[in-house]
Structure formats: structure tokens, C-alpha cells
Amino acid sequence: MRWLPVWFCLFSQSLLAAEWFPYPVEADGRMRDYRPLPVADKPWRICALLPHGKDRYWWGVAWGLDQEANRLGVRLGIYEAGGYEHAAVQLEQFDHCVAEGANAFVVASINTYDLCHAAEVQTKAGRPVIDLVNRLDCPGISAHSRVDFADMARATLEYVVKRSAGRPIQVGWLPGPADAGWVQDAERGLREAMPGSAVTLAHGGYGPVDRSRQAQLVRELLKQHPQLDYLIGNAEAAAFAAQLVRNVGSQAQVLSFYATERVLEQIHEGQVLAAPTDSPVIQARVALDLAVRALQGEKVPQLISPKIEMLDVAALERFDLGRLMPPEGHWMIRQELPD
Structure with a gap:
């Protein structure tokens, strides 16, 4: 839909x-x-x-x-x-x-x-x-x-910790490309949010945020850690994981640590649990x-x-989509600097 x-x-x-x-x-x-x-x-x-x-x-x-x-x-x-x-x-x-x-x-x-x-x-x-x-x-x-993507990752982890009501949970993590500043910030936020929680983190590795590479990382993470409670990833990883977990019988609930249109569709359809927006x-x-x-x-x-x-x-009902994406019919804009 x-x-x-x-x-x-x-x-x-x-x-x-x-x-x-x-x-x-x-x-x-x-x-x-x-x-x-x-x-x-x-x-x-x-x-x-x-x-x-x-x-x-x-x-x-x-x-x-x-x-x-x-x-x-x-x-x-x-x-x-x-x-x-x-x-x-x-x-x-x-x-x-x-x-x-x-x-x-x-x-x-x-x-x-x-x-x-x-x-x-x-x-x-x-x-x-x-x-x-x-x-x-x-x-x-x-x-x-x-x-600060540290705050984005922190908000995402705090959401699952609150949802788990303090019980021990295993969380998979797929951040994106290692050299990107936003990924480094996200990892800092996650580290800062971990102490005092009952979270065990399973790091799935780094890679470009294209579908083929993230799909590979998702498959490997779920293979190595089949008992994940949650999987938090970049938008491409989350979008693919939301489809894969159903096919492989995983009970992991999927979140993205930032929101895109595709992620919002999957939240609405119940495939992705939540995502913060910047x-x-x-x-x-x-x-x-x-x-x-x-x-x-x-x-x-x-x-x-x-x-x-x-x-x-619940939050999608009051969210202004114009903060996140272009209107229907608008795609990527590429243009030379005019004279």
C-alpha cells in the first residue's frame, strides 16, 4: 500500500x-x-x-x-x-x-x-x-x-530501551560508511547511551549506503546473531532488514536511526518500528x-x-512530511551553477 x-x-x-x-x-x-x-x-x-x-x-x-x-x-x-x-x-x-x-x-x-x-x-x-x-x-x-547524529542514535536506542521495559535485549547495529562524520557521530551517541542499560550490541560492520552492500551486511548480521531483539540501521539497511526478517523467521524488530520516505511507508505498514527525523x-x-x-x-x-x-x-498522524521529503512528482535535482 x-x-x-x-x-x-x-x-x-x-x-x-x-x-x-x-x-x-x-x-x-x-x-x-x-x-x-x-x-x-x-x-x-x-x-x-x-x-x-x-x-x-x-x-x-x-x-x-x-x-x-x-x-x-x-x-x-x-x-x-x-x-x-x-x-x-x-x-x-x-x-x-x-x-x-x-x-x-x-x-x-x-x-x-x-x-x-x-x-x-x-x-x-x-x-x-x-x-x-x-x-x-x-x-x-x-x-x-x-x-548531531549522536542525538539521533541516542534517541533511537532510548526508544527501544523504554519499549523493552528494562529487560536485557540484544541489538544489531548497521551504521553505514565508516569515514562519514554522521556515522561517527551516531556511533558516539550509541556508546554514550549504552552504560546503565541492559543492551548487548552486535555490530554488523560498515559499508556504503547502497542497497546491495547493506543487504549483504544485513544477511550476515542476522546469520551471525539470529536471536536479535532489535536491529537499528541506516535507512537502506533498515528497509532491507524489514523485509528479510519475515522471510528468515527472525523476531527482530527493525528501526532506522533517521527517516526517509521509504522508512515512513514501512513504519505505517508495521514493518519498521520507528525512526527519528532530523x-x-x-x-x-x-x-x-x-x-x-x-x-x-x-x-x-x-x-x-x-x-x-x-x-x-502514532506520531506519523501529526507529522508534516514537508520537513522530510519533496512533494509527489519531485525527484533528485541536479543542476549546473547558472551564470
């Missing part, structure tokens, strides 16, 4: 017409309502670099960037590297944007370090670099629009607004994070 496209289509037109702000965020540790600029002072040229466009999570990020660029009246290029194994491609795309004379950069980085030198050169030259979603750990980054569309909109503010000489917060919300069947 593909309920999400029908549901989303019912209000997508009103969503497109409505303003997305004011929006509750945490800005440098303090809660506030975020209000973006009404319009940019000039048609700045901004490059956005994303790790890939293989799933609806990044489709939503690209859509949020594009929508905010149109609202602000700036010119936007959107590039995706093709996967977390293509760090060199993302660096080439950054260099391409520099050569094209971009005024600012919004970067969802493949890892925490490869772009640091290039980013530092640009920020010292007065061209802002905004860290989006994935954590780019470099000195001099102009601002960060992201949620509101990636909102992160994208905020990142672009921060880039424009920095270009126009404003002092901007160092870190802005939408509030994390845990989504299960």
Missing part, C-alpha cells in the same frame, strides 16, 4: 504556497524561532555539494535547497558525487564550483576532512562555506546547519539562508539544528 504519495499529494500545493517559517530550532544551544531573510540583496551564485542522490532523503535536501534559492532570488548549482565512496569526485566538484566563480558553498560532505583545505582557502577569501547535515570538521567553517528539508533551507546572510556581512550562529522527533505509527 503506497499511502505516502497519496497523502502528500493532498496537501503539497498548500505546502508549496505556505511559508516554512518561523521554525523552532536550537541555535548555538538556545531555542528560538528561525526566520530567514525575505530576499537576498543580490542574485548571489551558490554551489551545493551533496554526497549522492540515490534516496529520498537527499532528494528532499536538494528540493529544500532549490525552493529556498527560488524564494531568496539567488542562483544555485546542485552537485552530487554518486556515493560515499567517491570523496575525490566531491573534491573535484568543489574545485569546479571555485572555477565557476561561486560566491558561497553549501556542503554535505562525504567525510569530515577531505574538503578542509579547499574550504579554508575559500572562507579566507571571503566566500562562506556552510556545513550541511553530514558534519564537515574544519577550522573556519562559516556555519553549520545540521543535527528534518533534512529544513536543514537545507536554513543552510542556504545562512550562506546568503554570511555573504551579506551578517554575523550568523555557528550551529542551527531542527528539533529531533521520534516517528512511529
Whole structure:
């Protein structure tokens, strides 16, 4: 039952017409309502670099960037590297944007370090670099629009601990690519949430977040640990595991530690138990607004994070899908930086 496209289509037109702000965020540790600029002072040229466009999570990020660029009246290029194994491609795309004379950069980085030198050169030259979603750990980054994935993983583990009512549980863990900052953060959050709990963790290993690799890791994890109570994974791992556990007779309940459209469908259908959302569309909109503010000489917060919300069947009834994904009929946006 593909309920999400029908549901989303019912209000997508009103969503497109409505303003997305004011929006509750945490800005440098303090809660506030975020209000973006009404319009940019000039048609700045901004490059956005994303790790890939293989799933609806990044489709939503690209859509949020594009929508905010149109609202602000700036010119936007959107590039995706093709996967977390293509760090060199993302660096080439950054260099391409520099050569094209971009005024600012919004970067969802493949890892925490490869772009640091290039980013530092640009920020010292007065061209802002905004860290989006994935954590780019470099000195001099102009601002960060992201949620700490440590908090995402912590919220997911706390959900299953509460659900298990203190009984000992065995939890499988499939985080994603080892070098990605968001994966390192998620693992930190999991480690911090473990002490004092009755959780035994079974680590399933690392790999790119494509279906074939994650399917392999899921199969191996369930083979090695057939008595899992819960399996927590990246969205691709969770989506595949939700289908596989029924076929192999596993009793494991599946969660993703971030939400995508596919994961929400599986939550609605009872295949996935729950997932937290980091509101990636909102992160994208905020990142672009921060880039424009920095270009126009404003002092901007160092870190802005939408509030994390845990989504299960009950929570989906009140959740605004426009925070997570594009409307029906919108796919991945890829476009060259306009002149």
C-alpha cells in the first residue's frame, strides 16, 4: 500500500504556497524561532555539494535547497558525487564550483576532512562555506546547519530501551560508511547511551549506503546473531532488514536511526518500528539562508539544528512530511551553477 504519495499529494500545493517559517530550532544551544531573510540583496551564485542522490532523503535536501534559492532570488548549482565512496569526485566538484566563480558553498560532505583545505582557502577569501547535515570538521567553517547524529542514535536506542521495559535485549547495529562524520557521530551517541542499560550490541560492520552492500551486511548480521531483539540501521539497511526478517523467521524488530520516505511507508505498514527525523528539508533551507546572510556581512550562529522527533505509527498522524521529503512528482535535482 503506497499511502505516502497519496497523502502528500493532498496537501503539497498548500505546502508549496505556505511559508516554512518561523521554525523552532536550537541555535548555538538556545531555542528560538528561525526566520530567514525575505530576499537576498543580490542574485548571489551558490554551489551545493551533496554526497549522492540515490534516496529520498537527499532528494528532499536538494528540493529544500532549490525552493529556498527560488524564494531568496539567488542562483544555485546542485552537485552530487554518486556515493560515499567517491570523496575525490566531491573534491573535484568543489574545485569546479571555485572555477565557476561561486560566491558561497553549501556542503554535505562525504567525510569530515577531505574538503578542509579547499574550504579554508575559500572562507579566507571571503566566500562562506556552510556545513550541511553530514558534519564537515574544519577550522573556519562559516556555519553549520545540521543535527548531531549522536542525538539521533541516542534517541533511537532510548526508544527501544523504554519499549523493552528494562529487560536485557540484544541489538544489531548497521551504521553505514565508516569515514562519514554522521556515522561517527551516531556511533558516539550509541556508546554514550549504552552504560546503565541492559543492551548487548552486535555490530554488523560498515559499508556504503547502497542497497546491495547493506543487504549483504544485513544477511550476515542476522546469520551471525539470529536471536536479535532489535536491529537499528541506516535507512537502506533498515528497509532491507524489514523485509528479510519475515522471510528468515527472525523476531527482530527493525528501526532506522533517521527517516526517509521509504522508512515512513514501512513504519505505517508495521514493518519498521520507528525512526527519528532530523528534518533534512529544513536543514537545507536554513543552510542556504545562512550562506546568503554570511555573504551579506551578517554575523550568523555557528550551529542551527531542527528539533529531533521520534516517528512511529502514532506520531506519523501529526507529522508534516514537508520537513522530510519533496512533494509527489519531485525527484533528485541536479543542476549546473547558472551564470
